Amino acid sequence: MVVRKRSGIRRRLIILASAGGSIVDLARGLWRSDSGKRWLVPLAVFLCVFGLVLILATTVEALAPFIYAIF
Amino acid sequence: MKILGLSAHYHDSAAALVVDGVPVCAVQEERLSRRKHDASFPAAAIDWCLEQARLEPGDLDAVVFYERSMLKFERILTSALRAFPRSWRSFPAAIRNTLGEKVWVRGIIASHLGVPREKILFTDHHASHAAAAFLTAPTERAAILTADGVGEWATLTAGHGVRRADGGTAITLAREIRFPHSLGMLYSTFTAYLGFAVNEGEYKVMGLAAYGRPTMVDRIGKLLRRTPDGAFALAQEYFEFQTTASRSYSSKFVDLFGPPRDPHEPIDLESADGRRFADCAASVQRVLEDVLVDIARALHRETGLPDLCFGGGVALNGVANARVLAESGFERVFVPPAPGDAGCALGAALYADRIYFHNPDREIPDHPFWGPAVSGDELARAAREDGLRVHELDDAALVDAVAAELAAGRIVGWMEGACEFGPRALGHRSILAAPHARETRDRLNRDIKFREEFRPFAPVVPIEAADRFFDLPPGGARLARFMSGVFPVRAEWRSRLAAVTHVDGSARVQALERGMAPRLHALLEAYGRRTGIPVLLNTSFNVAGEPIVARALEGYSTFRRGGIDLLVGGSTVVAKGAIAPAETAKENVGWWSESAAESGGV
Numbered sequence: 187m188v189v190r191k192r193s194g195i196r197r198r199l200i201i202l203a204s205a206g207g208s209i210v211d212l213a214r215g216l217w218r219s220d221s222g223k224r225w226l227v228p229l230a231v232f233l234c235v236f237g238l239v240l241i242l243a244t245t246v247e248a249l250a251p252f253i254y255a256i257f
Numbered sequence: 258m259k260i261l262g263l264s265a266h267y268h269d270s271a272a273a274l275v276v277d278g279v280p281v282c283a284v285q286e287e288r289l290s291r292r293k294h295d296a297s298f299p300a301a302a303i304d305w306c307l308e309q310a311r312l313e314p315g316d317l318d319a320v321v322f323y324e325r326s327m328l329k330f331e332r333i334l335t336s337a338l339r340a341f342p343r344s345w346r347s348f349p350a351a352i353r354n355t356l357g358e359k360v361w362v363r364g365i366i367a368s369h370l371g372v373p374r375e376k377i378l379f380t381d382h383h384a385s386h387a388a389a390a391f392l393t394a395p396t397e398r399a400a401i402l403t404a405d406g407v408g409e410w411a412t413l414t415a416g417h418g419v420r421r422a423d424g425g426t427a428i429t430l431a432r433e434i435r436f437p438h439s440l441g442m443l444y445s446t447f448t449a450y451l452g453f454a455v456n457e458g459e460y461k462v463m464g465l466a467a468y469g470r471p472t473m474v475d476r477i478g479k480l481l482r483r484t485p486d487g488a489f490a491l492a493q494e495y496f497e498f499q500t501t502a503s504r505s506y507s508s509k510f511v512d513l514f515g516p517p518r519d520p521h522e523p524i525d526l527e528s529a530d531g532r533r534f535a536d537c538a539a540s541v542q543r544v545l546e547d548v549l550v551d552i553a554r555a556l557h558r559e560t561g562l563p564d565l566c567f568g569g570g571v572a573l574n575g576v577a578n579a580r581v582l583a584e585s586g587f588e589r590v591f592v593p594p595a596p597g598d599a600g601c602a603l604g605a606a607l608y609a610d611r612i613y614f615h616n617p618d619r620e621i622p623d624h625p626f627w628g629p630a631v632s633g634d635e636l637a638r639a640a641r642e643d644g645l646r647v648h649e650l651d652d653a654a655l656v657d658a659v660a661a662e663l664a665a666g667r668i669v670g671w672m673e674g675a676c677e678f679g680p681r682a683l684g685h686r687s688i689l690a691a692p693h694a695r696e697t698r699d700r701l702n703r704d705i706k707f708r709e710e711f712r713p714f715a716p717v718v719p720i721e722a723a724d725r726f727f728d729l730p731p732g733g734a735r736l737a738r739f740m741s742g743v744f745p746v747r748a749e750w751r752s753r754l755a756a757v758t759h760v761d762g763s764a765r766v767q768a769l770e771r772g773m774a775p776r777l778h779a780l781l782e783a784y785g786r787r788t789g790i791p792v793l794l795n796t797s798f799n800v801a802g803e804p805i806v807a808r809a810l811e812g813y814s815t816f817r818r819g820g821i822d823l824l825v826g827g828s829t830v831v832a833k834g835a836i837a838p839a840e841t842a843k844e845n846v847g848w849w850s851e852s853a854a855e856s857g858g859v
Contacts, residue, residue, distance in 0.1 A: 189304045189314060189369055201364030204374060208363055212327040223335070230334060237356030 198241055209234045258616060259316055261303065262606025263366070264323040264385070264598050266359045268294045268456045271595075272302035273603035273627070273678075274310055278610050278619035282309045283627035283678040285599045288807040294457060295804075298358075298365055299602075305629065314370040321609040323601035324382035326362040328409040330355050332436060336499050343500040350502060378613060380605045382408025383569070386596070387428050389604025390568030391418035392611060393621050394591035400560040401428065402553060405441045405569035405597070406456075412439035413488075415556050418566065424617030428608070437499050438490045440545060441571050443481055446496060446505040447541040451534050452518035455505070456570075463574055464712045466542035467761040468526055469535030476513055477544045487555045489548055524711065546577045553585035563588040568604070572596035573680065575743040575765045582732050582742065589732045592741035594625030595679030603627075603678070624773050625683050625739060628676035629807045633827025636672075636809035640824075640831040643817075648830040652776060659825060660783035663691055663793065667822040668705065670798055670815065673776055676807045681740050682797035683767060684717065684774035686805050686812070688821065690756065690794040692716050697794065698756040704820035707801040715740055715765040716757035717795035719781050723768040726750045726792055737768035750790075757794050767795060 213231055216223045262273040265286075273283035282305070287293055289301040307314065333351055337344045358365065363377050380388070386403040397420050404413040416430035436442075444462065445455045453461045480495045495513070498505040511517060518524070518534050525531040553565060565587040572578065572592045582590045593600055610616045633649075640647045650658060659669055669689045676686050688705065690697050692714075702710050718726055720734055728745040729737065736742035743765045746758045757764050771778040785791025798812060799805045800819055806812040809826045816824040816831070824831040 189300055189307065197365075197368035200368035201361045204364035204367055205361055207374065208327060208361060212331065215327065216331060223331070226331070226334065226338075229338075230331065233334070233352055233356065234360070237352075237360070240356070241361075 198244070202238060202241060205234070205238050258318045258610060258614060259310075259312060260606045260609050260614075261306065261317050261320045262323065262385075262602040262604070262609070263299060263303070263320065264602040264605070265298050266296055266326075266362075267598060268296045269597060269599040270296050270299040270302070271599040271602040271678075272299045272306045273606050274306040274312075275603070275606040275610055276310060278616050279621060280603060280606075280627055282306050282675075283595075283603050284629060284676075284807070285678070285804070287804040288628060288676060291804060291811070293802060293804045298369065300369055303370070314372055317370070317372060317376065319376050319378050319609055319614075320366055320370060320372055321378045321380060321605040322362050322366065323380060323385040323598070323605040325379045325409050326360050329382075330360045332407075332410050336436065340500045347501040347503075378609055380608045380613075381411070382601065383411045383414040383430060383433070384428065384608055385601035385604035386568035387414065387416070387418065387430055387566070387604070388608035388611070389593050389600040390566035390572070390591060390596065391428060392426070392607040392618075393593050393603070393623075394564070394566050395620075395623055396564045396566070396589070396591065398562055399564035399566045399591065400556045400562045400587070401430065401566045401568070402549075402556060403430075403567070403569040404549070404571035405439075406445055407436045407439055407442065410435045412436055412441060413552070413569075415552065417560050417562065420618045425615065426611040426618050428612060434488050437493060437496070438488075440489075440548060441569070442496070442498055442505070443491060444541060444545055444571070444574075446498065446510070447537060449505050450510070450514065450517045451538060452520035452522070459570075459573070461709065461712060462538045463542060463576055464709075464759070465524070465535055465538040466576070467539075467713075467759050467763070468711060469532065469537070469539035471540045471543035472536045473514065473540035474543055477540050479513065480510070481544060481548070483548075483551075487551060524709070526711070542574075542576060545571070545574065546580045549577050550580055550584045553581045553587065557586040564591065565589070566591045568593060568596045568600070570597045572741070575741055576763070578736055579730075579733070579742040579744055582736055583730050587732075589735050590742075592736065592739060593679070594677065594681060594683065594739040596741075597680065600679060623738075625677045625679055625681075626675040626685055626774075627678040630675045631672040631685075631809045631812070631826045633809070633829035636813055636824070636826035636831060637829045639810055639813050640829075646832045648832075649828055650830060651828065652779070655825065655828060655830060656776065656779045656783050658830065659823065660780055660787055662823050663689060663780075663784055664787045666691060666697070668697075668701065668820065670812055670821045670824040671777070672798065672806065672809065672812045672824075672826040673774070676805065679739070680797075682795065682805055683739060684769060684777040684795070686798040686807070687717075687777075687795045688798050689717075689780075691788075692754050692757040692792050692794040693788075693790070695755045700820065701794070701796065705800065706796065711760075713759040713764070714757050714794050714796050715767060716754065716792050717767040717769055717777070717781065718792045719778055719785075720768040720770050722785070722791050723766065726754065726790070727764065727766050729766075729768070734768045737766050738770070738773075740765055740767040742766075753790060754792060757792070
């Protein structure tokens with residue numbers, strides 16, 4: 187096995203850490219698109235952040251009750 | 258430079274490794290995980306590729322993902338909003354599905370491989386298809402056409418590629434048709450309507466089409482409108498793939514074509530409904546072909562090039578490919594062995610190498626064998642443990658013995674070297690049989706492959722003899738190299754090639770060059786010497802619902818469970834104990850009875 191085996195928590199934390207850049211890429215792409223999709227930026231960012239919060243809830247189980255309490 | 262290409266998350270995930278501009282290995286995740294069309298992140302495939310090349314993830318110069326996942330997310334979001342309020346049911350599921358994993362590809366790759374962010378690159382989905390088609394084809398300049406269900410936004414692209422004298426490479430996709438207007442989605446919608454699984458049953462629609470007549474072309478004209486610029490548009494009121502994941506056709510579609518087929522009911526071609534379904538398949542097949550021919554013809558006029566490289570899932574449609582070759586004006590049509598999404602892993606890696614990093618072009622071996630190799634020792638060990646007869650033979654003896662068995666009507670599991678990359682068995686993981694009797698086809702369908710009886714089997718023939726048995730047009734042999742075209746069986750041979758001749762007199766023939774699979778080529782010649790017909794039935798080595806076997810033990814397991822008589826893996830031959838050797842084999846080849854006696858066969 188040459189691919190490193192990491193725990194689920196560690197992998198999700200890496201995903202969370204890199205998500206900011208991905209969201210910025212998405213927002214930048216929508217902002218610059220010539221098909222008039224700037225209005226989509228807030229919704230797209232909101233949904234991405236929402237998705238990240240859910241990933242966080244499954245990653246750090248101790249936080250889950252607090253996160254789900256928000257909803 | 259070491260570049261790893263990946264495709265994942267929709268269907269047929271795969272990994273491909275390109276070192277110094279040349280593929281080193283490539284494998285679909287399903288071949289290792291043993292889950293058909295496995296779409297999960299290809300961790301096992303990556304692991305195998307790196308192990309094969311003795312590399313650590315840190316040695317990689319780049320990891321390239323085959324599409325831009327964020328752009329895809331934008332398309333899903335926009336489509337859902339556009340279809341609101343009809344999409345309100347599917348919206349949460351689509352968003353949850355996408356945000357759960359598919360959109361965070363950079364993080365997922367980083368978490369699995371531990372490579373820094375700047376080494377993770379993305380290509381456009383259709384650029385990956387185009388690269389897989391053009392950069393693997395032995396041509397300097399070619400028009401490029403890609404067509405599938407959908408990538409990010411594009412569903413069909415057209416352009417051209419050039420390898421310059423200075424070693425540079427350029428791929429230009431000048432035009433595209435965007436979602437929701439998609440030939441692939443049209444075909445998949447009919448696939449679902451006809452009761453087959455989308456992304457898997459399209460082959461069945463193509464096979465069923467031969468039984469029907471294209472009587473509904475006019476009706477399909479209401480669904481697919483041709484536009485003045487030579488493109489097409491789908492009338493959205495007939496489709497629901499934008500609004501729900503559970504059904505791709507609308508009630509209006511059902512009003513037009515009648516009730517859909519119950520997937521659990523077999524197709525009875527004698528019944529009115531059975532004929533209607535066959536006519537439906539024939540009609541959508543005809544429309545697909547007509548549109549592709551028109552687009553390819555326009556592309557030929559525009560580029561003036563003799564070669565076309567055709568990629569994307571639609572390029573798996575061999576009947577359409579043959580018509581494109583015959584009617585578009587192109588002299589040669591190159592379809593890679595893995596034109597679908599799995600092949601995008603290789604396409605993405607090559608695209609990054611040639612276009613992103615501007616590395617000079619390198620010649621790529623013109624074969625599909627990039628996967629795990631088979632081990633005859635492993636096979637022998639497993640068979641001996643089970644008390645089966647095992648024979649170790651040199652190439653000449655093995656070829657002669659297997660040809661005798663095939664001539665005697667035995668069905669042979671044939672494993673050799675590295676397994677194929679792509680959905681087709683092209684001679685390294687095949688089930689082989691005599692092509693002459695329809696009963697062989699029925700036996701294969703019923704006892705070994707467990708699949709619908711209307712589905713045809715493909716023949717394999719040495720390229721030198723292909724014209725004698727099949728009516729190949731100029732350029733047809735190239736298309737037949739990777740079994741990418743369907744061509745007529747010559748009328749005088751149809752009765753003697755009944756097991757591989759479809760109901761309309763056609764066959765999806767593989768024309769085998771000696772250099773691509775020398776031992777299979779030798780087997781065909783040996784079989785030809787015995788029977789006068791150097792043609793064999795060649796079907797993928799798997800049973801319905803399972804991926805093609807990759808390793809010896811998987812082949813052995815399939816051999817034990819099904820009605821295969823003889824299994825070949827490398828230089829090892831295993832025979833089932835319960836089967837008596839054929840008379841002809843006993844007469845012609847001494848190995849069977851002698852070895853059976855030696856090992857005390859069961």
